[in-house]
Structure formats: structure tokens, C-alpha cells
Amino acid sequence: MKISFVTTNKHKFEELKAVLAEFDIEVEQIKASYPEDKEDLMEQVALKGAKMVSTKLNKAIVLEDTGLFFEAYTGFPGAMPKFIFEKIGYDGIFRLLKDKNRNAYFKTVAAYCEPGSEPVLFEGMMKGKITEKVYDEQKEAMPYDRIFVPIGYDVTISDMEIETKNSFSQRAQAFKKLARYLLDKESE
């Protein structure tokens, strides 16, 4: 089996590829744009986007949206982690969290859609804490992975092997749910 993942982010693509390989599902990366309305919840963005791209390309596709939520600021950075990081950087994030509760969680919603069908949603969540400094600045990593230590670990995501991360990350959880759904569907 092979599915198409709509993303421009190679880290995300590598993560899905590694997770789906365990299920013998191949994945190709495709680039396509879809509206991400700033008033919409992540779930709405993913569902609408999956339906639109699947219809347009006339193929089965998956896409995902990942948000980050600080306990100290409800809904922040929320569905806007990229925007927030680009604008205020690590310095701004540390200013906001100084002497505050540093608990946070990542949430991924993955929407899968076949042409002519309704999209299906799979979610995953990873809880942890925002660090007080930036780790692994020299290493290639997604920005928040350098300042996030998952519960039960004592290192940041950026300091983990990809296999370790994929054993529990919110994105891997969502992708594994998708994989099981696809295998069940195939065996029906």
C-alpha cells in the first residue's frame, strides 16, 4: 500500500515515512496548498484541507496539523506555533514563561481522505515541559523540539534518536492510528 502525504516539511515527512514503514505502508510526499483559516480550529483546517486536496488531485491523501499548547497561556501558541516562533523566537517564549507553569503539550491531528469520501481524523498528544534554555542548537531539528522535554524523559526531543521519538510522539500516535485504520480497511 502507498499513500500520499501533503506537506512541505521534510521532518514531518521523514517521521510519517518511518512510522508507516513499520506497517509496510509506503508514503510519498506531495506538495499542495489548502486554506488554513486563522479563525478555524486545527481539526477544521485539517478536515477541510484533506477534503479539498483529495478532491482536487483525485487521490487518497493524508495531511496533518500540529499545535503546541502552554498551560500558562490557554490556546497559545495553539495552531500558530510556526508564526509565533518566527516572530518572537526562543527569547520571546522564555520571557512569556518566566516564573510560570512550564507544562505544555503537543497535539497532532491527521486527516485522511479518499476522493468522494468524507475525511477521517486521527489524533495524538504528547505532554511535557518547556525547558529554561535551548538545547542542540547545532543539530537539525524542529524549533520547539529543542525546548520540549516529554514527561518521563530527561532530554529534549531534539536530543532523541528518531526511533525513540517515533515510539511515543503525538505525531507518531496519530500516524499509527491512521496506519491501523488503513490496514483494517484493506483487510475488510
Place this chain on the structure above:
Amino acid sequence: MKISFVTTNKHKFEELKAVLAEFDIEVEQIKASYPEDKEDLMEQVALKGAKMVSTKLNKAIVLEDTGLFFEAYTGFPGAMPKFIFEKIGYDGIFRLLKDKNRNAYFKTVAAYCEPGSEPVLFEGMMKGKITEKVYDEQKEAMPYDRIFVPIGYDVTISDMEIETKNSFSQRAQAFKKLARYLLDKESE
């Protein structure tokens, strides 16, 4: 003459109504939604939105988008002032600006579109400084107006008469350009 302003914000509606009254142009408020893609610039959001709503309702409409830009954090809060304020509040904003450059500016882009025509854009800008505390908390005002002192003034926007604000605000500037455009067009 009468035009339709697409907004759900009564402060913005009152401001346009007051500005256009000086030009003997009436304005009615209409509520309609249009996509505000989080990857789009304010100008793109306004132009696309105006075209879409004007086509859908088959009438001439104007809509606007206002952003706020801190010198200390390029592009922030940018086109997301509402999102940012709702999530981090005054406390978060003051944390970000502590011991930083407090210069900032508001920018409004107003897009006017007649059915079957291309939209036209009008801009206005207001420079000033972010205060170190919140003023006029008991008064009805838009959130950032309580912490923004325009250049050349020594009080926040929230502490001004609406006539004073309308004599120079970024939104009034954009709306006045629109009014002159409409009057010129009518006299052609």
C-alpha cells in the same frame, strides 16, 4: 451614496460611519465571512475577501484588516493582534516588551470591491509607542487602544475623543482615501 461595510466589530463600524459622514457617504454594517488564511499577508486577505464577498452578495462592499507591528519583534503581532491578545493578554505583551524598544505601528488595509470589478486597496498607518501599563480599563475600547500612545500625543487612544482619533488614526486614513476614491468615481 451608501456603502456596505463587512465587519462584526462595532467599534470599527462606528469609526467608518463617523469618517464617511464627513463626506456625506452613508454606511451600513453587514456580516459575512470570508477566508483569512494564516499564511497570507493582510493585503492578500483583504483583496481576496472583498472580491469573494462582493461577488457572493452581488453588491459593492468594503472590508478591512488591521495589524499591529512591534519594532522589537518583526511582524508581531502582525495580522494576528486579536489571537495574540486573547491568548497572552496585557501581561504577555508587557513581558515581551520589558526593557525592549516599545515603538510600534498600526496598519489598516481597506479593500473595496464592486461586483464584476477588481478590488481596490487603501492603506493607513499610525506610529506610536506601547505603554508600560494599561489605561482606561473601565472604559469600552479595543484592547490595544489602552496601551498605545500615538506619536505627538501623550495619552492612549482609549483616552481620546473619537473625533480626535478619527482625525489621524490608521483606519481613518484608509477610510478617507476610500471616501475620496468613491467621490471621484461618482463625479466622473
